[in-house]
Amino acid sequence: MHNIILNGEWNLSFKNPITGKQHKIDATVPGNIAVDLVREKIIPDPYIGMNSLVTYKWERTDFTYSTSFIAPELGKNEKLELLFEGIDTVATIKLDGKKISFVENMFIPHSIDITDAIKNGRKTHELSVEIHNIMDYSAARVKKWGMSAFEFCHMPVYEVIYARKAQHMFGWDIAPRILFGGIWRQASLRIRAAAEIIPEDFYFAVMDINAEKKSAKVEITWGLSLDPDTDWNDYSLIVKGACKNSKFERRAELRFSHGKMCFDIENAKLWWPAGYGDPDLYDITLVLQHKGKNVDTYKTRVGIRIVKLDINSDLKDVKNNRFAFYVNGVLIHVHGSNWVPVDALHSCDEKRIPRILEMWKETNCNIIRVWGGGVYEDHSFFNICDEYGLLVWQDFMFGCSRYPQNDEFLLQVKQEAEIIVRKLRNHASLALWAGDNEIDATFDWNSPGTVPPSQNKISRIVLKDVVGYHDPYRPYLPSSPFIPDDFFLAGSSATPEQHLWGPRGYFKADFYAKNTAKFASEIGYHGMPAKKSMMKFLSKDKVWGSYNNDEWIVHAAGLTGEADGPMGQRNYLMSNQVKHLFGTSVGIENIDDFILASQITQAEAKKYFVEMFRAGKPDRTGIIWWNMIDCWPQFSDAIVDYYYEKKLAYSYLSRVQIPCALMVSEERSGELEIVAVNDTLKKEQGIWSLMDVSSSNIISKGNYMMEPNGKEILGKVPKSKSMQFLLLKWKYKGLNRYNHYINGEAPWDFKAYRQAMGKFGK
Numbered sequence: 001m002h003n004i005i006l007n008g009e010w011n012l013s014f015k016n017p018i019t020g021k022q023h024k025i026d027a028t029v030p031g032n033i034a035v036d037l038v039r040e041k042i043i044p045d046p047y048i049g050m051n052s053l054v055t056y057k058w059e060r061t062d063f064t065y066s067t068s069f070i071a072p073e074l075g076k077n078e079k080l081e082l083l084f085e086g087i088d089t090v091a092t093i094k095l096d097g098k099k100i101s102f103v104e105n106m107f108i109p110h111s112i113d114i115t116d117a118i119k120n121g122r123k124t125h126e127l128s129v130e131i132h133n134i135m136d137y138s139a140a141r142v143k144k145w146g147m148s149a150f151e152f153c154h155m156p157v158y159e160v161i162y163a164r165k166a167q168h169m170f171g172w173d174i175a176p177r178i179l180f181g182g183i184w185r186q187a188s189l190r191i192r193a194a195a196e197i198i199p200e201d202f203y204f205a206v207m208d209i210n211a212e213k214k215s216a217k218v219e220i221t222w223g224l225s226l227d228p229d230t231d232w233n234d235y236s237l238i239v240k241g242a243c244k245n246s247k248f249e250r251r252a253e254l255r256f257s258h259g260k261m262c263f264d265i266e267n268a269k270l271w272w273p274a275g276y277g278d279p280d281l282y283d284i285t286l287v288l289q290h291k292g293k294n295v296d297t298y299k300t301r302v303g304i305r306i307v308k309l310d311i312n313s314d315l316k317d318v319k320n321n322r323f324a325f326y327v328n329g330v331l332i333h334v335h336g337s338n339w340v341p342v343d344a345l346h347s348c349d350e351k352r353i354p355r356i357l358e359m360w361k362e363t364n365c366n367i368i369r370v371w372g373g374g375v376y377e378d379h380s381f382f383n384i385c386d387e388y389g390l391l392v393w394q395d396f397m398f399g400c401s402r403y404p405q406n407d408e409f410l411l412q413v414k415q416e417a418e419i420i421v422r423k424l425r426n427h428a429s430l431a432l433w434a435g436d437n438e439i440d441a442t443f444d445w446n447s448p449g450t451v452p453p454s455q456n457k458i459s460r461i462v463l464k465d466v467v468g469y470h471d472p473y474r475p476y477l478p479s480s481p482f483i484p485d486d487f488f489l490a491g492s493s494a495t496p497e498q499h500l501w502g503p504r505g506y507f508k509a510d511f512y513a514k515n516t517a518k519f520a521s522e523i524g525y526h527g528m529p530a531k532k533s534m535m536k537f538l539s540k541d542k543v544w545g546s547y548n549n550d551e552w553i554v555h556a557a558g559l560t561g562e563a564d565g566p567m568g569q570r571n572y573l574m575s576n577q578v579k580h581l582f583g584t585s586v587g588i589e590n591i592d593d594f595i596l597a598s599q600i601t602q603a604e605a606k607k608y609f610v611e612m613f614r615a616g617k618p619d620r621t622g623i624i625w626w627n628m629i630d631c632w633p634q635f636s637d638a639i640v641d642y643y644y645e646k647k648l649a650y651s652y653l654s655r656v657q658i659p660c661a662l663m664v665s666e667e668r669s670g671e672l673e674i675v676a677v678n679d680t681l682k683k684e685q686g687i688w689s690l691m692d693v694s695s696s697n698i699i700s701k702g703n704y705m706m707e708p709n710g711k712e713i714l715g716k717v718p719k720s721k722s723m724q725f726l727l728l729k730w731k732y733k734g735l736n737r738y739n740h741y742i743n744g745e746a747p748w749d750f751k752a753y754r755q756a757m758g759k760f761g762k
Helices: 033-039 051-058 134-145 158-162 349-362 379-388 407-424 439-445 457-470 485-490 531-537 550-554 572-582 591-615 648-656 750-760
Strands: 002-005 008-015 022-029 063-070 079-084 090-095 098-104 110-113 124-132 170-172 175-177 187-192 203-210 215-225 235-243 246-253 258-265 282-290 293-302 307-312 322-327 330-332 334-339 367-370 391-395 430-434 497-500 519-523 622-625 660-665 672-678 684-692 697-706 711-717 724-732 735-743
Touching (some): 022 033, 022 063, 051 175, 079 090, 307 430, 322 622, 379 407, 407 457, 519 591, 531 591, 591 622, 591 648, 591 660, 591 672, 591 750, 648 660, 648 735, 660 735, 672 684, 684 711, 697 711, 724 750
Parallel strands (some): 334 622, 367 391, 391 430
Antiparallel strands (some): 002 187, 008 022, 008 063, 063 124, 079 110, 090 098, 090 124, 203 215, 215 258, 235 246, 235 282, 282 293, 322 330, 684 724, 724 735
């Protein structure tokens, strides 16, 4: 298999919907049409000010990409394919003026056999890709199918449910509405050899691990394309693997194009999540031979591990609820963040992904949830997660809506899922397939009569069957949160896994403090972005002076920029949350004070959430907070803004998420507890102390000693009525570690907190 890259400069033709003028401009592949229009100064940058609203006038515009290429000479029985790794979203593809394909899914690659099409006497071939506007496409679909009473959308953008385009692009509470598409991933010509290994058919399954013998039983599945003009008995396949001093090699004499082999790996090196051990990876090489001569080689990396999800939903007694990940038989307490689109236009994803994933490592996360309103990330994302020991919770790309249930749409979903599962299933980091984001919850938000969540054919039949058929050794969760029918019919939200949003008020209010979740897969809190970032995306007179002005509203997910429009009041979450924590000791008059107060509020809230779930082990088993970084410049729950400026919560969470951490817990009633948690498989011990920051007096000190994966109560602290700034200090891996706690009920004094930050914030 050999690829000839078609990336680079293409032409883009279109009719300007505002002026009526025809244009032909340069376009970059991969990319997004909006970026090309901005570069040519046809539209203003949609990330600045109110400009995203300008893009609405372009929503029913079609665009045509064009380029040319010289076809390579093919050998006997070789084939030439045109491969698009990603087209956003609906397109007609033509070669030398003739239609060769129609595609309608942004999430999957599209491969077109053009072996015969290039045999037309031309040396240079003309290629065009006409991007059809998504609005007319969705309108045609709903006209054909009709809108059922079952269907529902959480935003006033019903066109979203009929198109397989990233859901956030239609407008979300974390993203703007910008519907421009494009050729957003790599384009290439692919020469398929007469005999070669098919990467998508390779499957590495770990069936059992024997910890005592340090061995693993694995099954390898392969698929090959064999030259039809040869004797297939002359082929053989060699499979080799190596990790440190563990190696294996197997050979299969072939008679058929597909097969399996099952064997034991001695001295097996296991893949572990971050904190629990090394994420060891095996370098795998498959060699296809014909009469002893190598004809194709395929290389990849895999990990030896078994991931299981222990889930139990008990409506009668929520104390029996369970939602826990086990890796290699060990209960893993997970803490991490939700992964949202890295860029609203997806034009620079590959550039941003490595830098952003480094943040999961810096903040000591061991899990990452790929949220269902974005895209399926490529191998480059999963390769880094494999290396970092990050468990990946992978949503299928459905969110907060109920989608069509007709046969045509279900078939499209099935084909999408099969391609994605077969593509990603060999990554060690991939821990869970989840059917969707919050679609079970929509049955509570907007119930279609007495129809329960189990009637959703997409999550309960189509996706479940695809995972069971193509990746049976990995758990599947129908929805997040998953709501069994008995919970739905009883009107109960006390499921073991929950999204804890609620009223978004004081972060220690009963909604949070008395939640019943064993596992929180979404929980967030707003925090202001840096002032220098605001000065980049807001007009000078809109940065400050008028709280929640029209530009603020647009950059807080407001679809219209109007305070009474969708999401128009969202920015008041920040001012209300600051008021809950600091009362009248800080206001919105001074931009620097308010930004700091807002970031403190967010940081304290998210620290409290993580501590609640970590100190609550083993009953509580994990938290995935919302979210790490913005996909465009905005006011949000993210702890890093679009321009990579880190908010205060970044450092607070980095401290409290280290594998061995000390914290003051409010999990139990009465006195506060000093809790040490150990999320490693080693015994941990060291010295610790608790200091009153104001007086520098040591209140308590001692030694901690924790069993692997354990927890220890080190002491108690009486509750204070007035503000008391406490600083915990302990030794871990030879370094001093710190965490703080504010003892005393809100509202706190902003000035006093700021002064104390000089000591505990370092």
